[in-house]
Amino acid sequence: MRIATWNVNSLRSRIDRVEAFVQRHDIDVLALQETKAREDQLPLMGLQALGYDIAVAGLNQWNGVALLSRVGLEDVEVGFSDMPGWGDPVAAESRAIGATCGGVRIWSLYVPNGRKPDDPHYTYKLDWLARLRATASGWLDGETALVGDWNICPTDDDVFDVKQFAKSTHVTPPERAAFQGFLDDGYAEVTRAHDAGYTYWDYYRQRFERDRGLKIDFVLASPTLASRVTGAFIDRDERDPAQGTGSPSDHAPVVVDLG
């Protein structure tokens, strides 16, 4: 089984690339983030014609997550979408959607960005991660995958210039500790060993062309699932403006193979 995760930065504007991507790599399950639209706004007929069942969560223009699966899509659940103290409608944020696909419980996660270390959104990010960790620690016995845009660079190697991020989110010790907490609990990050490259490059200043990126998209697997991983890779071609149809997302997809 081949699963993938991709922050598409608007599924509407990326639909041609998504359809080409799943076909080119023979993807069984695809977790999407930043879909940026309601389900009724999305042109999903092409993907359905390719055999994918689709579950979408998210009502606003910034977030939204989705799961596509051609190996079953059962027990769909939306979670971790509330924003305490913000007063936002729960469904609007929709930062996580989970389902059982081919016997594997897969969560598509869009971890809050945090904006700035002194911003309330940063506190919210840490709180969100703590709540996810507390719940996810109960899923370690099964075959569980926590995939998506973690908005954290776990090591200095995951930033093109760590000095430039001295006053930024993504690299602060509390964020890194939050990520490490999942590993301490028993989850394994299963992509780095196969592909240590970046997964995100900002649109401006030709960051992709100069390979000045961040590694922030990860696949965390429970022990039994991690033992099934046979390979992984980052599809940089999908971030390349010179390749494919239409403009690229600022993230590249991450693909994981299970034996």
Add this chain to the structure above:
DNA sequence: ATGGTAGGATGCCTA
């Protein structure tokens, strides 16, 4: 300290 680009509920907010 600022600005650069992209997407959408577009002349502003978020990433």
